[in-house]
Amino acid sequence: MKLTERKITTELRKHGYKLTPQRQAVIDTIVASQDLLTPARVYEKVSREHPDIGLVTVYRTLELLSRLGLICELHSGGTCPTYTASNPEHHHHLICSGCGKVVDFTGHNLAPLENRLARESGFRIQNHVLEFIGVCSACQETK
Amino acid sequence: MKLTERKITTELRKHGYKLTPQRQAVIDTIVASQDLLTPARVYEKVSREHPDIGLVTVYRTLELLSRLGLICELHSGGTCPTYTASNPEHHHHLICSGCGKVVDFTGHNLAPLENRLARESGFRIQNHVLEFIGVCSACQETK
DNA sequence: CTGCTAATTGATAATCGTTTTCAGTTGGAC
DNA sequence: GTCCAACTGAAAACGATTATCAATTAGCAG
Incomplete structure (x- = not known):
């Protein structure tokens, strides 16, 4: 919301x-x-x-x-x-450390983890960042 | 490794x-x-x-x-x-947007998601960042 | 080993995003 | 309307990063 x-x-x-x-x-x-x-x-x-x-x-x-x-x-x-x-509306990122290309992805539900953390830490959690860093197929071929 | x-x-x-x-x-x-x-x-x-x-x-x-x-x-x-x-060795962060305090946490396994993404995107995934952003209990009380 | 060449280096300057400073302005309580 | 702390914009300061360039060097050919 x-x-x-x-x-x-x-x-x-x-x-x-x-x-x-x-x-x-x-x-x-x-x-x-x-x-x-x-x-x-x-x-x-x-x-x-x-x-x-x-x-x-x-x-x-x-x-x-x-x-x-x-x-x-x-x-x-x-x-x-x-x-x-x-x-x-949330989406996450897959980032190429070679060329900087960013691919969006969705479909992973972090709500259970978020609830657990909020309970344990006392934080009011507003958002999160989930990024995967790697090398895209194009950059894997480049020297 | x-x-x-x-x-x-x-x-x-x-x-x-x-x-x-x-x-x-x-x-x-x-x-x-x-x-x-x-x-x-x-x-x-x-x-x-x-x-x-x-x-x-x-x-x-x-x-x-x-x-x-x-x-x-x-x-x-x-x-x-x-x-x-x-x-x-990986750990994740819970960050207060008020005072900048950082709390580490562990215990969430992202390997299945990582494997799925690697398969679908062709990336060689090396690492990830998982951060939750929120307001810590102290900052919730402050004006 | 010696010489060659493109890659690499360090110093300096330039650049970028962000923060500080400060004198002038203004929202909103009275 | 009056007042004052909060707020504003411009300019300068700042810290991290990048570009420039002449001098050096790794690694290969002979």
Whole structure:
């Protein structure tokens, strides 16, 4: 279940943070997107509607939302972190360490493990990353 | 099964790469370590024995070994990638998006999934990352 | 062993993403 | 409306990584 914009703004208020137009814009963008977004990509999308928002503010907002657990920060292979609203439609990655090719896959249910971990650790778990790293068939042939 | 230094040097030769003392040193360091190492950490360790090796060379060697599939590059939460010899003793992480605390856990067997993926994709799978992201109990209480 | 050549190296500079600093602005409680 | 802490954007600082380039060297041919 994706977080709604409403839920997020309520959470912000509850923790004493102000609800600025800039934050609204970043939240809208994250919630509306199906993809994992890098900070630069969020900035690009936000800028279309709000040209005078600063990249710095995007970084700050992402950091805040992530800290409050309203969005998730993931590190999937590339050099930049990516963000997504909590509990998105989920898929996993198979990454080639040779050429960087990424293949998506689905169909593995981690819910039982997630429940066990939540119970044992006290964490409120929002998301997970499952990546396999290997060498794709093309790269196995290359010298 | 960890890769031996011998196996790695043989692979290098096979692909037409030269076996320099600098590469030897980096390989030794990676193979000898149980931990995930950042490039900076590899450089630090290598420098003890070989003070005149350059950080740039460490980066290049890590990139080469990773491309050949002899070591794995992982992205576990932090800002830097980390490297490890293929198929190390493996554990997984539970990461708090609030404070960054990392809790290790073990006991989930991904081998069946790994086999299925290798069969379906043609990848030679070397490693995997399984991370759960959430908010730890302490951060759930903080505003 | 000697010489050759392409691969490799280290130092420097450039680049990229991110964070800090700071002076000016603003949301929202009163 | 007034006020103040929270927030903002621009610029500078920062750390990790990559590109450039002249000098060195591994490994092969003779």
